[in-house]
Structures are given as C-alpha cells and as structure tokens.
Amino acid sequence: MPLTRLKKLRLEILFIMKKFFVLSLLFIFIVCFFHSSVAQNSRAGQRTAAQGDEAELREIVHLPPAERIEKLKAFIASHPRSSSSSIAAELIVSAHAELGAERLQAGDSNAAIEQFRIAITESPASMSDQLFNAVISQIPSNLFVAGEHGAAFDITKLIEQRVSDNPKRLLVLAGFYLNTEQADDATRVAELAVKLAPEMAAAHQALGAARHISLRLDDAASEYARAAELDPQSVRARMSLADLRRAQGKAEEALNIYRALLASDASNKQARTGLVLALFDLNKREEAEREMQAALSDEPRNFALLAGAAYWYVAHGLDARALELAQAAVQVEPRYTWAQIALARALIADQRPMEAERVLNFARQYGRFPTLDYELANALAATGLYNEAEDVLARNFKITDGQIGTLLAGRVEARGADFIELLAPERRASIFQPVAAETEANARTLKALLALHQAINPAGANATVNEAYVISAAQDFTAGNDVMRVFRQLYAANLLAKNRVALQC
Structure with missing residues (x-):
C-alpha cells in the first residue's frame, strides 16, 4: 500500500x-x-x-x-x-x-x-x-x-x-524496495536472488514479501512456505505463512503454526495475536475471548489484536463488542486505519453514520487506498448523502462491462464483479481477515450508485446520456426493502428529474 x-x-x-x-x-x-x-x-x-x-x-x-x-x-x-x-x-x-x-x-x-x-x-x-x-x-x-x-x-x-551476482547483497536492496513499497522492483531483485541461490531461505522470504505487497497472496504464501521449509527455525517465515494461511481462510493450519511458535517463545506477541484471531475464525469464540483477555492483560496496548478482533466481530454482526474493541484500538493507536475502519462499521451498525464519516475522514490523513474510500462512501450513503458518496466512489472506481475496476493499494490493477470481491486482497494482505465486514446487498447498492453516477456523467467529450442505462442503474440503486430505500428513491427521482429522465418504478 x-x-x-x-x-x-x-x-x-x-x-x-x-x-x-x-x-x-x-x-x-x-x-x-x-x-x-x-x-x-x-x-x-x-x-x-x-x-x-x-x-x-x-x-x-x-x-x-x-x-x-x-x-x-x-x-x-x-x-x-x-x-x-x-x-x-x-x-x-x-x-x-x-x-x-x-x-x-x-x-x-x-x-x-x-x-x-x-x-x-x-x-x-x-x-x-x-x-x-x-x-x-x-x-x-x-x-x-x-x-x-x-x-x-x-x-x-x-x-x-x-552486486548483481551476490544474492545476499541483492536481498539488502530488495529490503529497501520493500520498505518503500516498490513492489515490482522488490519482486525483480528477489527473483534474481532466488535464481542465484534457490536454496537460500532468506531469498524466498524476500520474494514472498514482494508478492505480498503486490497482493499476489497465494504466490506469497507459497514463497513463505518454501522459506519455512528451507529454514524450519525461521520465526519470520513461519509467522508470515501463518498470517497468510489465516487470510486464505485456513485458520486451523494457521493456528497450529502460531501454537508451535508460542511453544518456542511464549513472549511472541505477533503469534499470540494471530492465535487469538485464528480462534475467532474457527468460531471458537469463548476460547478466543479468554486468550485475548490474557494477552491484553500482558500487553494492554496491543492495538493489532484489538483492531483485528473488532473487525471480526463487526464482520459477524456482533456490533456492540466490535464497538467496544474498536474504540479501545483507536485510543491506543489512532493512526491505524484498519482500527478506524472497524470503528466506523460499528458506529454505522449503532445508527451513528455521521460519527463514522468523521472517523474515516480522520483516517484518510494516515492512509489512502480504495478500501478506505469505499468505507467513507458507505458511511456517507448510510447518512443519506448520496451525492457525496458517489463522488468519493468515482475517485477510485470505474465500472466497465459490469466489472468494477480500481488500483488496489494505489498501484495494482484489479477488477471484480462486486466491491467485496474487488477489495478482498487489501483486507487479506493487511489484517489477514478472510471475511469482509460488508453485506452483498449493501455492496450491490453502492455499485449501483457508482453505475448511476457514470450513467448521468458519461465519459468523453461527445458522450451523451443513455436513458436506458440511467433507468437501469436507478432501478438497481432503489431496489431492496431496507429503511433507507425511500431516501434512495427520492435521491434517484430528483437526479433523474434534473436530467429529464423518467424513472419507471
């Protein structure tokens, strides 16, 4: 990112x-x-x-x-x-x-x-x-x-x-590229190191990290697995593998790795965090809560654990606990954007979308990536500010042939049938959560809002409004039986009236 x-x-x-x-x-x-x-x-x-x-x-x-x-x-x-x-x-x-x-x-x-x-x-x-x-x-x-x-x-x-013939020195340069998030250069240099030293665990670890920030998560997991195979004692390789296994939905495998790491070093904070979140992913909520309380007793400022648990709770509809944990996370580290995202989702669930909007605008001081803009658009839409929401969506997203396109992490071209599919790599790469805190119905509504914006504002100097496309997008946007439907209908009717298009309800 x-x-x-x-x-x-x-x-x-x-x-x-x-x-x-x-x-x-x-x-x-x-x-x-x-x-x-x-x-x-x-x-x-x-x-x-x-x-x-x-x-x-x-x-x-x-x-x-x-x-x-x-x-x-x-x-x-x-x-x-x-x-x-x-x-x-x-x-x-x-x-x-x-x-x-x-x-x-x-x-x-x-x-x-x-x-x-x-x-x-x-x-x-x-x-x-x-x-x-x-x-x-x-x-x-x-x-x-x-x-x-x-x-x-x-x-x-x-x-x-x-140093093109020295894999160890190439890895130092790969580290610079990784730290500055130059994914393509990091990949190129790490690949050369692997070619020169195919049995070097550190080379595969670096290539895994390069694949990771490129959001090629399955490929990254394969490289981490190879690094762990070559160096079974590498804590870094095993930790990286466990995190991505959790992101892939393979919580049981991740849990086993975390436990093995903790058996070797009970003070491993990252492994302890991963263990708790893997337990949540396995729906072992009571055990996860016990482990989390013990971990927080030892390290109350573990904001990664607080934010990860908060996101899991809001993704599973347990909003009150999500709100409690997210508030604790942002109190410890307000600059952590994923903690703010979890907090915003919990606030919306608590019927406080205006507060969620403020939270996300604050978070945008510390990160700019498509998921964060999507979350801001969602908060604006939940408030009924559809015009502002569509403007935010239009900054980062475009629908072409029914597929939504964007630059994930600001650099990786991606397309998806819906927002959940499209944005999944950012979430999985960052907080290793396999399940999105989003519903398919809401994702459809926001896609329809973006489609309506594009229909009313066609690209190109000589482009004209396609009324059939506008009406179809408006109908998709106003579909559903939720409490906000009447507000969407009013917004769509007003928008179409301004553009002299008749909405067929």
Whole structure:
C-alpha cells in the first residue's frame, strides 16, 4: 500500500540515526586496516612497512573528506604494492559518501547525488561487507527520506549492477524496495536472488514479501512456505505463512503454526495475536475471548489484536463488542486505519453514520487506498448523502462491462464483479481477515450508485446520456426493502428529474 505517515515517520527516524554513519564507518575501516595489516605482515620487515602505512593513513583519515580523497589517491599511487591499498580504496569510497551526506544535509541535492554516484561506481568489485552494508547500501535510504525519491531508486539500480551476482547483497536492496513499497522492483531483485541461490531461505522470504505487497497472496504464501521449509527455525517465515494461511481462510493450519511458535517463545506477541484471531475464525469464540483477555492483560496496548478482533466481530454482526474493541484500538493507536475502519462499521451498525464519516475522514490523513474510500462512501450513503458518496466512489472506481475496476493499494490493477470481491486482497494482505465486514446487498447498492453516477456523467467529450442505462442503474440503486430505500428513491427521482429522465418504478 502507499506509504502511510507512520511508515514515513519511522523512515525519518531511521534517517536521523544514520546521518553520521560515514564517520563511524571510518573507525570500522581503520580498525579493520590495523587488524588485517598485523595479520598479514608477520615478518619484521613487513611489520615495519605496514606500521609506516598505518601511521600515514591514520593522519589522512582525520582530514576533511575532499582533501582526504586526494591524499588517499596519492597514497595508493605511491604504495602500489601495499597491503593497505585496498583499505585506502574503500576509504575513498566512504569519503565520497561522506561528501554526499554533507551536501544532502546542506540542501545541495545535485552535488550530493553526484558524490553518491561516484562512491558507488568507484567501489571495488570485491568491496568488503563493511563497506557495502554500512555505506553503499545506506545511500538509497538517505536519499529517499530526504525527499529525493527518484534519485534513490536510480541509485539503487546502480548498486544492483555492482552486486548483481551476490544474492545476499541483492536481498539488502530488495529490503529497501520493500520498505518503500516498490513492489515490482522488490519482486525483480528477489527473483534474481532466488535464481542465484534457490536454496537460500532468506531469498524466498524476500520474494514472498514482494508478492505480498503486490497482493499476489497465494504466490506469497507459497514463497513463505518454501522459506519455512528451507529454514524450519525461521520465526519470520513461519509467522508470515501463518498470517497468510489465516487470510486464505485456513485458520486451523494457521493456528497450529502460531501454537508451535508460542511453544518456542511464549513472549511472541505477533503469534499470540494471530492465535487469538485464528480462534475467532474457527468460531471458537469463548476460547478466543479468554486468550485475548490474557494477552491484553500482558500487553494492554496491543492495538493489532484489538483492531483485528473488532473487525471480526463487526464482520459477524456482533456490533456492540466490535464497538467496544474498536474504540479501545483507536485510543491506543489512532493512526491505524484498519482500527478506524472497524470503528466506523460499528458506529454505522449503532445508527451513528455521521460519527463514522468523521472517523474515516480522520483516517484518510494516515492512509489512502480504495478500501478506505469505499468505507467513507458507505458511511456517507448510510447518512443519506448520496451525492457525496458517489463522488468519493468515482475517485477510485470505474465500472466497465459490469466489472468494477480500481488500483488496489494505489498501484495494482484489479477488477471484480462486486466491491467485496474487488477489495478482498487489501483486507487479506493487511489484517489477514478472510471475511469482509460488508453485506452483498449493501455492496450491490453502492455499485449501483457508482453505475448511476457514470450513467448521468458519461465519459468523453461527445458522450451523451443513455436513458436506458440511467433507468437501469436507478432501478438497481432503489431496489431492496431496507429503511433507507425511500431516501434512495427520492435521491434517484430528483437526479433523474434534473436530467429529464423518467424513472419507471
């Protein structure tokens, strides 16, 4: 899904922590230099030469980065056979990265990007893990959180070229793409890692995560299962698999995995949350409530558990308990959009749709994805504000040949016969709930409202209103025997009258 404010905040904090990463790296490189020179030069003559090189480098590394680069280049030129030349080469790379960080901090993005490019292109083909992990791989994140998104992705692709034959380093880059929700790039890099190392559990885990954010949930589950098979002790792989099994409606299998994880580590909060929700999915409500109360006693601020249970209750028509749990969830973490969605649904069930609308408008500060707009349209429709509801629907959805289309998570093209089918991947990928908190009748009504909007407002410069299509959409919209039907009839009649179309009831 698109980056939420919460995720952006985490990235910003990470950036602050990494602002001065180059300085600490210099210390690491110097220590590595000292150790390697001592180990490699055991004879007295070599030791004396190495000590001389050490002393010279010790002086150089304290210089400002621009001057340091020149001195290090001169050192390599004058010591072509020195065992310290490789260390000097890596120190040059880190100095360019430091210059880039300084320019970025000063607001000179172009100069920063140029220095980062030099650092990457001049990095040795056999660069050390220290250089890659602590300097090179950090450059994209520094650019991204500084707002240079395009440059960050370009730089990452440049790094890919340098490490294209190293699956472990490719996985680091895949992690950056995953954190910034670049699903296609994450998939491409993870697939290459799997090709290079088909027996590496971490590669399958990364590919599973890439499939996950691409909303290819069955494929993601297969990759997680393979990762767990290759590394049976991987908590991450087993947890990811259990969550998606629950999303697939395979609650019994998920429950067994959660229990096994808890047997190994009773403090695993995520597994405990999953266990409770799997029990709900299996309709073991009393046991689920007992486990939930015990979990909340240990961790009262477990908003994922509160929100997940609230959504389950509202999806199963148990609205009073849903309202109680959803209110507790948003009190702990008001920025969690799915907690707000559960709360809005519970408020509508409690005949408080205007409050639900306010809740969802607040939630839209922290997330923008089709399900959230659908929920807002639903709240507006429940209030009788059909014009506003259809405008919200029209922002993200379009009906073509009877199928509703949208961009799930803002990037994945999808079509479905109804809103429940269309939006299911977002719900399952995010909160792993197999059942929607929606009725087929209400979903039909909102689809008809969208169809009516499109019929009255045909696309295209020379498009004309098709009266038959308008009447059909209006009839679908006004169908049913619920208490809001009369309001829908009045709205449709007024709309058609404005457009001089006669509604046949």
